[in-house]
Amino acid sequence: MSLIPIRSGSPLGGEAERSDAARNRELLLKAARELIEECGADGLTMDRLAGRAGVGKGTVFRRFGSRAGLMMTLLSDSEAAFQGRFMFGPPPLGPGAPPLDRLVAFGAERIAYVLEFGELARAADASAYNRYDVPAAVLWHRHIEMLLQAAGVTADPWLMAMSLSSTLDPERLLYAVRVHHVAPERLAESWRELVTRVVSCPGGVPRPDGVSQPDEG
Amino acid sequence: MSLIPIRSGSPLGGEAERSDAARNRELLLKAARELIEECGADGLTMDRLAGRAGVGKGTVFRRFGSRAGLMMTLLSDSEAAFQGRFMFGPPPLGPGAPPLDRLVAFGAERIAYVLEFGELARAADASAYNRYDVPAAVLWHRHIEMLLQAAGVTADPWLMAMSLSSTLDPERLLYAVRVHHVAPERLAESWRELVTRVVSCPGGVPRPDGVSQPDEG
DNA sequence: ATGCTAAACGGACTGCGGTCCGCATATTAT
DNA sequence: ATAATATGCGGACCGCAGTCCGTTTAGCAT
Numbered sequence: 401m402s403l404i405p406i407r408s409g410s411p412l413g414g415e416a417e418r419s420d421a422a423r424n425r426e427l428l429l430k431a432a433r434e435l436i437e438e439c440g441a442d443g444l445t446m447d448r449l450a451g452r453a454g455v456g457k458g459t460v461f462r463r464f465g466s467r468a469g470l471m472m473t474l475l476s477d478s479e480a481a482f483q484g485r486f487m488f489g490p491p492p493l494g495p496g497a498p499p500l501d502r503l504v505a506f507g508a509e510r511i512a513y514v515l516e517f518g519e520l521a522r523a524a525d526a527s528a529y530n531r532y533d534v535p536a537a538v539l540w541h542r543h544i545e546m547l548l549q550a551a552g553v554t555a556d557p558w559l560m561a562m563s564l565s566s567t568l569d570p571e572r573l574l575y576a577v578r579v580h581h582v583a584p585e586r587l588a589e590s591w592r593e594l595v596t597r598v599v600s601c602p603g604g605v606p607r608p609d610g611v612s613q614p615d616e617g
Numbered sequence: 618m619s620l621i622p623i624r625s626g627s628p629l630g631g632e633a634e635r636s637d638a639a640r641n642r643e644l645l646l647k648a649a650r651e652l653i654e655e656c657g658a659d660g661l662t663m664d665r666l667a668g669r670a671g672v673g674k675g676t677v678f679r680r681f682g683s684r685a686g687l688m689m690t691l692l693s694d695s696e697a698a699f700q701g702r703f704m705f706g707p708p709p710l711g712p713g714a715p716p717l718d719r720l721v722a723f724g725a726e727r728i729a730y731v732l733e734f735g736e737l738a739r740a741a742d743a744s745a746y747n748r749y750d751v752p753a754a755v756l757w758h759r760h761i762e763m764l765l766q767a768a769g770v771t772a773d774p775w776l777m778a779m780s781l782s783s784t785l786d787p788e789r790l791l792y793a794v795r796v797h798h799v800a801p802e803r804l805a806e807s808w809r810e811l812v813t814r815v816v817s818c819p820g821g822v823p824r825p826d827g828v829s830q831p832d833e834g
Numbered sequence: 835a836t837g838c839t840a841a842a843c844g845g846a847c848t849g850c851g852g853t854c855c856g857c858a859t860a861t862t863a864t
Numbered sequence: 865a866t867a868a869t870a871t872g873c874g875g876a877c878c879g880c881a882g883t884c885c886g887t888t889t890a891g892c893a894t
Contacts, residue, residue, distance in 0.1 A: 418860055421872060446851060456874030461852065527744065532792055559807035562793065566783035575749055576779065590776035598811065601818035635890060638842060663881060673844025678882065 425463050427453045432474060441471070441519035468526035472534070475517060475524055479536055482513055486543060499551035500599045506543065507568060507591035514570045515577060515584055522570045541565055551599045560598065567591060642680050644670045649691060658688065658736035685743035689751070692734060692741055696753055699730055703760060716768035717816045723760065724785060724808035731787045732794060732801055739787045758782055768816045777815065784808060 431453035464470035491497035493505040545561035648670035681687035708714035710722040762778035793799040
C-alpha cells in the first residue's frame with residue numbers, strides 16, 4: 401500500500417509481526433481514531449489511548465515509537481496517496497508537466513493536505529531534531545529539489561528546496577489560517593508567486609561585491 | 618536599552634517592581650547563565666534553575682512566564698542590538714541601502730545570530746502556537762514585509778514575508794548546520810539567491826482577481 | 835511603630851511524553 | 865507434547881513544563 405513506508409507499525413525492521421502485536425496495533429489505531437473523533441488530535445494523550453485500547457502504555461510506544469510516530473501512522477494512507485499522486489499521477493502534479501507547474505501543484509496539494517488534517521498533520525511533525533529526517537519529509541525535499549533542477553535552477557538545490565519546504569510547514573500554515581484568518585487560496589497563490597519567482601528568475605548576480613543590480617521602485 | 622522590549626523581566630505591565638522581585642530576577646538570570654555555561658541551554662531545566670538560584674519554582678514562572686520567555690530574556694540584549702542595527706544602523710543592513718541589499722544583509726545577520734546562540738536561540742522559539750506573535754518575531758516580519766514593498770514586490774507581502782521568515786527559522790538553520798554539516802556561508806549565499814530572485818523577478822502572471830490585502834488580526 | 839493590602843513567594847501538585855524491566859506468551863525446534 | 869527463546873506486554877517510574885494556593889513580605893499610609 402504505502403509506496404514509501406512512512407511507518408508500518410512495527411518498530412523498525414520490516415519482519416513478521418506476532419499475532420498479538422498485530423491485534424494490538426489494530427486496537428490502538430481504532431482507539432486513536434475514536435479518540436481524535438471525540439477530543440481532537442490535541443486531546444489524544446498516550447495514556448488515554450492506552451487506556452481506551454485496553455493495553456499498557458509501553459505497548460503504545462513499542463508500536464509507534466512516539467506520539468508523532470502514531471500520528472504519522474494515522475496519516476500514512478493519505479500520505480501514501482499523496483506521494484503516489486505527485487510521483488506517478490497525472491499532470492500537472494505528476495510527471496509530464498513543466499517543472500514549475502508541478503511545483504505549483506505540489507504546494508497547492510500540500511497546503512490542502514495540511515489544512516484538511518490540521519492538528520493531526522501538525523502533531524505528526526515530530527518535535528525532535530530528526531523532524532526533517534523522517535522518510536516522508538526527505539521524499540518531499542528530494543522531489544522539490546529535483547523539480548528545481550529540472551527547471552534549471554542552478555543555485556544550491558538542496559538548500560533552496562529546504563527554504564521552499566519551510567514555507568509549507570504545517571505549523572506556519574495553520575498559524576496563518578487559524579490565527580490570522582488567511583484564506584487558503586491566498587496561501588496557494590503566495591506559494592505560486594514564490595516558486596514562480598524562484599524558478600523563472602535568471603538568478604542573482606555572481607556576487608562580486610555587496611551591491612546588487614538595479615531594482616524597480 | 619531594549620528598543621522593542623522583548624521581555625523586560627516583569628510579567629507584563631512595565632510598572633514598578635518590588636525590590637525582592639528585582640533581586641530574584643537578577644539571581645535567576647545569573648544562575649541561568651551559569652547553568653547554560655555548565656550544561657548548555659538544553660541542560661537548563663526550570664527546577665534546576667530554581668534550585669540554583671535558591672528560589673521557588675513558582676517564582677521562575679512568575680518572572681519569565683515560560684522556558685521560552687526566559688531564553689528570550691537571556692537573549693534580549695543581543696536581540697535589541699540586532700534590532701538597532703537593522704532599523705537605525707549603517708547600510709547595507711540599516712536604512713540607506715537598496716531594499717534588496719538590506720534584505721540580503723538582514724538574512725546574513727540573522728543566520729549568524731542564530732548560529733552564534735545555537736540552542737539558546739532555538740529554545741527561545743516558544744513551542745506554542747503564539748511563537749510567531751512574540752514582539753521580536755512580529756518586528757522581523759514587518760521589517761521584511763516593508764523591504765519587500767520598498768523593493769516593489771507587489772504580491773501579498775505579508776505572506777511572502779512569512780515564507781522568507783520561515784527560511785530563517787532557528788530549528789531549520791541549526792538542523793542544516795548541525796546534522797547536514799552545511800557551511801554557514803552556504804546558508805547566507807542561499808538566502809541571497811532566494812531573496813534576489815523573489816525581489817528582482819517580474820513575478821508570476823497577475824491573478825484574475827487581484828484581492829490581496831495584507832493585514833493582521 | 836503599626837496595620838493594611840497588594841504583590842511576590844515557594845513548593846506540592848498535575849499531566850504529559852517517554853523509559854525500564856520483570857513477567858507472559860506466541861512461535862519454533864525437537 | 866514439550867522445551868527453549870525471542871518477542872511482546874504492562875504499568876510503575878522518571879524528568880519535565882507549567883499551575884495552584886496558602887503563606888509571607890515589601891511598601892505605604894497613618
